[in-house]
Amino acid sequence: MKIIELIKKPWFFGVLTCIVAIVVFWNIPIEKREYGLSQSNLTTDYTGLLPERIESVIRSENRLHLQKIVREANESGHHISIAGLQHSQGGHTYYKDGIVLDMRTFNKVLEIDEQAKTIRVEAGATWEDVQEAITPYGLALKVTQSQSIFTIGGSLSVNAHGRDIRFGSMAETVKEMTLLTPTGEIKTVSRDDSEAWMKYVIGGYGLFGVILDVTLELAENEIYTIHTEKLNTADYESYFANLIDDTNTAMHYARVSVAPNTFLDEMYVIDYNYTGKQDDETSLKGEKGVRLSKLALDLGRQGGVLEDLFWKSQKLYIDSIDGNEITRNNAMRSESTFMEFTKHGRVEVLQEFFVPVHSYEEYISDLKQLISPNDKDDDFKVHNITVRYAAEDSHTSLSYANEDMFGLVILIEHGLAEEEIANATSRIQEWTSLTTKHGGTYYLPYYRYQTKEQFRDTYPEWESFLDEKLRRDPNEIFQNLFYDYYIK
Numbered sequence: 001m002k003i004i005e006l007i008k009k010p011w012f013f014g015v016l017t018c019i020v021a022i023v024v025f026w027n028i029p030i031e032k033r034e035y036g037l038s039q040s041n042l043t044t045d046y047t048g049l050l051p052e053r054i055e056s057v058i059r060s061e062n063r064l065h066l067q068k069i070v071r072e073a074n075e076s077g078h079h080i081s082i083a084g085l086q087h088s089q090g091g092h093t094y095y096k097d098g099i100v101l102d103m104r105t106f107n108k109v110l111e112i113d114e115q116a117k118t119i120r121v122e123a124g125a126t127w128e129d130v131q132e133a134i135t136p137y138g139l140a141l142k143v144t145q146s147q148s149i150f151t152i153g154g155s156l157s158v159n160a161h162g163r164d165i166r167f168g169s170m171a172e173t174v175k176e177m178t179l180l181t182p183t184g185e186i187k188t189v190s191r192d193d194s195e196a197w198m199k200y201v202i203g204g205y206g207l208f209g210v211i212l213d214v215t216l217e218l219a220e221n222e223i224y225t226i227h228t229e230k231l232n233t234a235d236y237e238s239y240f241a242n243l244i245d246d247t248n249t250a251m252h253y254a255r256v257s258v259a260p261n262t263f264l265d266e267m268y269v270i271d272y273n274y275t276g277k278q279d280d281e282t283s284l285k286g287e288k289g290v291r292l293s294k295l296a297l298d299l300g301r302q303g304g305v306l307e308d309l310f311w312k313s314q315k316l317y318i319d320s321i322d323g324n325e326i327t328r329n330n331a332m333r334s335e336s337t338f339m340e341f342t343k344h345g346r347v348e349v350l351q352e353f354f355v356p357v358h359s360y361e362e363y364i365s366d367l368k369q370l371i372s373p374n375d376k377d378d379d380f381k382v383h384n385i386t387v388r389y390a391a392e393d394s395h396t397s398l399s400y401a402n403e404d405m406f407g408l409v410i411l412i413e414h415g416l417a418e419e420e421i422a423n424a425t426s427r428i429q430e431w432t433s434l435t436t437k438h439g440g441t442y443y444l445p446y447y448r449y450q451t452k453e454q455f456r457d458t459y460p461e462w463e464s465f466l467d468e469k470l471r472r473d474p475n476e477i478f479q480n481l482f483y484d485y486y487i488k
């Protein structure tokens with residue numbers, strides 16, 4: 001049969017289309033964005049928005065060596081910053097011409113106490129390292145981010161939060177820690193310590209010394225049933241009130257539609273409900289379906305009808321997992337590779353806005369006036385809004401949750417030309433003003449689009465934070481670009 005005749009056959013055309021689709025699918029590049037301590041002699045963090053020259057990077061596995069560096073800096077006037085995995089996005093891990101302590105080599109698990117349900121671990125270890133160590137004991141973390149890719153020190157220094165709705169803030173799960181103070185002492189500090197070091201170190205953005213190791217309280221590695229449901233944004237407050245009252249649910253998060261047809265009107269929720277069963281057998285899950293998730297997200301990134309399609313596909317997905325069982329450890333290690341974004345001339349950043357739980361509905365309705373439902377042709381694009389609960393936290397000094405809050409994590413893409421960054425900056429500043437008008441705050445580990453005045457209005461405790469900084473670190477040894485921009 002001649003090739004031309006073959007092509008005309010419907011079955012042949014179908015097979016060919018399938019082959020092409022499979023080839024395209026397998027060739028979707030899973031890029032890794034380039035960032036970190038050695039980018040063409042300039043250091044950056046996750047967004048690459050603040051490249052800076054630093055003097056040196058120190059990788060040490062020895063606490064006495066770190067102590068020597070801090071003591072010498074007090075003599076020489078050198079500045080020190082501390083880096084974990086540098087997923088913070090506002091220059092929190094480095095400073096112009098400074099020394100960076102790269103904590104990733106400081107990552108040993110020191111002790112697991114099965115009876116007391118605690119782990120003592122060095123601060124450069126990741127949540128993944130901890131999960132690997134505790135899963136065989138049937139133990140799990142109490143509070144962590146939605147992914148397990150961050151270091152313990154980096155997570156505590158931003159007082160991170162995730163999907164757990166029962167154990168309060170991350171700060172509350174720390175029993176004690178070993179701290180290398182700014183004046184070079186190594187001391188063990190605990191929650192009831194009269195010197196209140198923890199209040200400043202946790203959520204202290206690396207400005208109050210080096211966390212060397214931490215003793216964390218753990219929970220049982222329970223098995224949960226996943227419950228998913230679609231609802232209208234207007235019903236979410238009452239849905240959540242029932243959820244928190246009936247104590248059947250251990251973990252929860254939600255997603256709001258940013259697709260044009262259902263923009264900020266539709267949501268879906270994912271709850272992890274208690275089953276009463278424990279687990280010490282299931283292994284930790286790896287990343288699955290990366291190409292498929294990336295393909296779906298890339299379609300959504302195009303905006304317009306493709307974003308509507310993406311939202312529909314997400315709803316189909318949550319239907320498909322309704323009723324499944326999952327261990328606590330596996331619910332705390334969401335996929336992250338599919339989110340990588342490396343388009344030339346553009347950047348994807350995160351912002352997070354916290355609003356009091358009771359203000360959510362009015363906030364969303366005001367937000368509709370501020371953000372365009374269809375950003376297909378805009379430079380400033382909102383690709384995702386996830387909602388999590390952040391319980392009131394009075395344990396840290398720059399607390400983002402002075403009452404029970406919903407945190408709205410926003411994934412934003414914008415261009416890198418000067419006017420595009422300026423446009424994104426002004427849009428995010430407006431969004432911040434709307435948030436604070438509703439009694440909300442914004443999360444500080446991300447890029448500082450906000451003005452210094454917005455920071456100071458949102459976090460009036462900044463003055464006592466600074467007083468304590470100067471009292472505990474009189475030579476201002478620990479510095480970073482976050483401190484430089486907002487606080488000094």
Ligand SMILES: Cc1cc2nc3c(=O)[nH]c(=O)nc-3n(C[C@H](O)[C@H](O)[C@H](O)COP(=O)(O)OP(=O)(O)OC[C@H]3O[C@@H](n4cnc5c(N)ncnc54)[C@H](O)[C@@H]3O)c2cc1C
Binds near residue numbers: 123150336
């Ligand atoms: C894709 C993505 C998803 C995210 N999801 C969440 C989420 O679900 N919830 C959430 O709360 N946050 C989230 N974040 C923010 C993230 O939790 C913070 O950026 C966190 O700090 C990252 O940990 P890291 O190890 O990369 O810390 P780094 O960025 O390296 O450091 C963060 C801060 O901690 C300080 N620090 C690091 N190690 C030490 C130490 N040993 N002693 C003292 N100070 C130290 C640094 O100086 C810096 O100020 C997310 C970020 C990204 C990029």
